[in-house]
Amino acid sequence: xxxxxxxxxxxxxxxxxxxxxxxxxxxxxxxxxxxxxxxxxxxxxxxxxxxxxxxxxxxxxxxxxxxxxxxxxxxxxxxxxxxxxxxxxxxxxxxxxxxxxxxxxxxxxxxxxxxxxxxxxxxxxxxxxxxxxxxxxxxxxxxxxxxxxxxxxxxxxxxxxxxxxxxxxxxxxxxxxxxxxxxxxxxxxxxxxxxxxxxxxxxxxxxxxxxxxxxxxxxxxxxxxxxxxxxxxxxxxxxxxxxxxxxxxxxxxxxxxxxxxxxxxxxxxxxxxxxxxxxxxxxxxxxxxxxxxxxxxxxxxxxxxxxxxxxxxxxxxxxxxxxxxxxxxxxxxxxxxxxxxxxxxxxxxxxxxxxxxxxxxxxxxxxxxxxxxxxxxxxxxxxxxxxxxxxxxxxxxxxxxxxxxxxxxxxxxxxxxxxxxxxxxxxxxxxxxxxxxxxxxxxxxxxxxxxxxxxxxxxxxxxxxxxxxxxxxxxxxxxxxxxxxxxxxxxxxxxxxxxxxxxxxxxxxxxxxxxxxxxxxxxxxxxxxxxxxxxxxxxxxxxxxxxxxxx
Numbered sequence: 052x053x054x055x056x057x058x059x060x061x062x063x064x065x066x067x068x069x070x071x072x073x074x075x076x077x078x079x080x081x082x083x084x085x086x087x088x089x090x091x092x093x094x095x096x097x098x099x100x101x102x103x104x105x106x107x108x109x110x111x112x113x114x115x116x117x118x119x120x121x122x123x124x125x126x127x128x129x130x131x132x133x134x135x136x137x138x139x140x141x142x143x144x145x146x147x148x149x150x151x152x153x154x155x156x157x158x159x160x161x162x163x164x165x166x167x168x169x170x171x172x173x174x175x176x177x178x179x180x181x182x183x184x185x186x187x188x189x190x191x192x193x194x195x196x197x198x199x200x201x202x203x204x205x206x207x208x209x210x211x212x213x214x215x216x217x218x219x220x221x222x223x224x225x226x227x228x229x230x231x232x233x234x235x236x237x238x239x240x241x242x243x244x245x246x247x248x249x250x251x252x253x254x255x256x257x258x259x260x261x262x263x264x265x266x267x268x269x270x271x272x273x274x275x276x277x278x279x280x281x282x283x284x285x286x287x288x289x290x291x292x293x294x295x296x297x298x299x300x301x302x303x304x305x306x307x308x309x310x311x312x313x314x315x316x317x318x319x320x321x322x323x324x325x326x327x328x329x330x331x332x333x334x335x336x337x338x339x340x341x342x343x344x345x346x347x348x349x350x351x352x353x354x355x356x357x358x359x360x361x362x363x364x365x366x367x368x369x370x371x372x373x374x375x376x377x378x379x380x381x382x383x384x385x386x387x388x389x390x391x392x393x394x395x396x397x398x399x400x401x402x403x404x405x406x407x408x409x410x411x412x413x414x415x416x417x418x419x420x421x422x423x424x425x426x427x428x429x430x431x432x433x434x435x436x437x438x439x440x441x442x443x444x445x446x447x448x449x450x451x452x453x454x455x456x457x458x459x460x461x462x463x464x465x466x467x468x469x470x471x472x473x474x475x476x477x478x479x480x481x482x483x484x485x486x487x488x489x490x491x492x493x494x495x496x497x498x499x500x501x502x503x504x505x506x507x508x509x510x511x512x513x514x515x516x517x518x519x520x521x522x523x524x525x526x527x528x529x530x531x532x533x534x535x536x537x538x539x540x541x542x543x544x545x546x547x548x549x550x551x552x553x554x555x556x557x558x559x560x561x562x563x564x565x566x567x568x569x570x571x572x573x574x575x576x577x578x579x580x581x582x583x584x585x586x587x588x589x590x591x592x593x594x595x596x597x598x599x600x601x602x
Contacts, residue, residue, distance in 0.1 A: 055270065055334075055476035056141075056157040057082035059289060060124040060253040062260040062309045063280025069118035071293050072125040075282070076106045078289040081336060082157070083129035086140035089115075090153035091123035092257045097151045101126075101140040121280070124255050126155040129478075138185040142254075145180045145194035147201045148232050150256040154197070156190040157285055158249030158270045159476040161537045166192050166245065172207035173199050193252070196245065201238040204231040206245075220266055220304075221320050236317075239263065239306055243319045248534055249327075249475035251301075253283050259310040266320035267533055268303030269327050269475045269524055271341050274314075281309045286339040300342070324522040325533035329477060331516045332466045333374055333437045344517035347377050352515035353465040353507055354381025354435060361505025362386060363433060363461045369393030371436040371448065372420070378465035379435035386433075393427045393434075393452070394420045420448065428456030434501075438466045442486040445499040453500070462501040467509050467528040468492070474536045475524065 057079030061068040069091045076087055087109040088101025098118055102109045106127060126141035142153040160166070170178070170192070180198060181191035199206065221244040226237055233241070235256050249269035254261045262283040264272045275282040275295035282295045290297055301307060304320030327334070330341055337347035357378065368390045370379030383390035397419055432452060439445055449460050468487030482488045486495055496504035509528055513520045526532040 055082060055129060055159070056155075057127040057285045057289075058124070058155045058157045058251060058253040058272070058283075059126070059285070060155075060255065060260050060262065060283045061277075061280060062122050063277050063282075064121045064311075065279050066121055066277070067115075067119075068121050068123035069115050071277075071282070072123040073106065073110055073115055074293050075284055075289045076125045076127050078292040078336070079127050079285055080106055082285060082334070083127040086128040086137075087126065088128075088140050088142050089118055089123055089125040090142040090144070090255070091118040091120045092153075092255065093120040094122075094257055097144065097153050097255075097257060099142055099144060099153060101137075101142065103137055103140065122255055122258070122260055124153055124155050124253050124260070136185075138181075139188045139191075141188075141190055143181045143186065143188075143190050143194050145198050147197050147235050147238060147256070150235060152194060152197055152235060152254055152256055154190055154194050154252065154254040156188075156193060157251045157272075157476065158189075158265065159474060160189040160192070160246055160250065161248035161474050161534055162246070163189060163192055164537065166196065169206045169245075170195050170199065173203060189248075189250075193242070193246065193250075196242045197235070197238050200241050201233045201235070202231055204229070204233060205241065219321065220323065222318070225317075235259070235261070236306075236308055240317065240319050243306060251285065259308055261306065261308055262301050263306045263319070264301045264303055266304040266323050267325040267524070268300075268322070269325060269534075271326070271330060271335065271339075272301040274298045274301055274307065281314060283307075283309075286335055287341075288336045288339045291338070297340070323533070325524040326518065326522060327475065327477075328512060328516055328518075328523045328525045329438075329466075329473075329527065332512065334477070337377055342518055342522075349516050350377035350437075350465065351381035351384075352517075353512060354378030354383075355385035356381075356511035356515055357435070357463050357465050357505065357507045358382045358385035360508060360511055361463055361503075363463075363503060363505075365431040365433045365459070365461055367391045367393065367427070367430045368433045368435060369427070371434065371444070372396040375434075375436040375465070378437060379433075382433065382435050382463060382465075388433060391426050393423055393430075393432065394448075395423060396420055420451070422451050422455035424455045427452060429458055431459040431461070432457050433461045433463055435463045435465060437464070438469060439464055439486060439495065439499075440469050441484055442495060442499055445501070449500040459502045460500075461503045462496070462499065462505075464504070464506045466512055467506050468495075469527050471527050471530045471532075473527050474532070475526075475534065477527070 059072050059075035061071045069089050072089050084105055086103045087106045090097055090099040100114050124142055141155045145152045180195050182195050224240055229237055243263055250265045251270040251272040252263045271285055273284055273287050275290035276298050277295050284290055287297050303322040303324055304318055306317050306319050308315045331346055331349040335346045339346045365388050368379050368383040368388050370376040372394055380390055452460050469485050470487050492504055524533050
């Protein structure tokens, strides 16, 4: 399982926006650890500084001092689409309406293939901009669309599949008759309705900060207020770290613009909320609030519900730190079983699943956690974690705990079994790699070596989130996708922009370090069965690899 990205933006006259963005990205580091970048402007030029690595590794005082100006956007990345190369680090640049656009994106588009067809039909076969420079991300596709629509006013008329929109979701464009070249604001209002999938965008030109969120609000995005400016961020916790006051969430289907004239809001689509429930389970920081609900309170409630659904006689409740801690505390409080620290986490090792290769994941599990023998020896343990994807983390943990003297190990998971891949920004890989798709709960228990195993129910998870079920996306648990997943194989000649599931990034003899895209990338998870029964399932698939070592 791989996480998505974090976005941040500041408009604050009199402030060093790049330094505020640096600390904002620090607060969002959990959302991506492969690359980090900041773009800033002094009102006449935009300068971008980005590289592979953690925020603290990419930036030093000299780099931040060069990023002058009161307007900046920043990004931390995990590769859910495109290889983990420098070319795919964000922000990404592109010319629009005589200005320069610096664009950051959290999420994943589901109609990249159709958008690439539209780009080819409109511009010809030669790709320019970030796509031409070797980027293979959705963000580069969006940047190319912004440039083309600004220049031409619309995409090629042959691209009816892209331009036809749901009239109940997307209202008519207010300035549809405006002649090109279009302003960035007008361009965004035409491009955003073309995008399908999950997107929380933060972008800027030399004078204005923009933010937009897809009509379903799959990924979080919030607005904050500084004494002398405004902030947008993936999570409210990033506002806290720079002293910004939370104002509100950017609404699904909303585009906002921030400049010297204030904050302006327009709606490019109606709201059909389907926020990702996994943000409450694992992705977001525990000190974040989403849709008015404290994430740590939601995780405590999930643990309490888990104790009611799957009680067990035990001596001690322990967590898989740090992600399992709030649920473990809730389980202990509801069950009356004492809570203890049975595992110590090495603070300086990142989240295991964020490492993008099998070897690094396997090494990360052992580097990350160590059992406390004095606490667990002879005890009947309840071990609480947030999820099981492939099962390898739990298998290694159970083995370590038994070697440290645990009498019994009862595993409790504060979410339901993960049965379906995510197409909206979390790289769960393929159905073949999800342990719950091929095993029953009892078989998973035996596979990981636990004495018992219990998952939280979907109803219990949803209730703990504090949201209505019809306003959440739980597709990875239920297979009920609120946005139609892509079903077609890679588009010949445009494969650089096709989502490449993490486990396939080095298949077919392709070295992704060169920025080249794998040949014939398809959707092996659809060949294993689609929740929508899609007829366009992949025609060529690669044989499943051995189970990876993540979670």
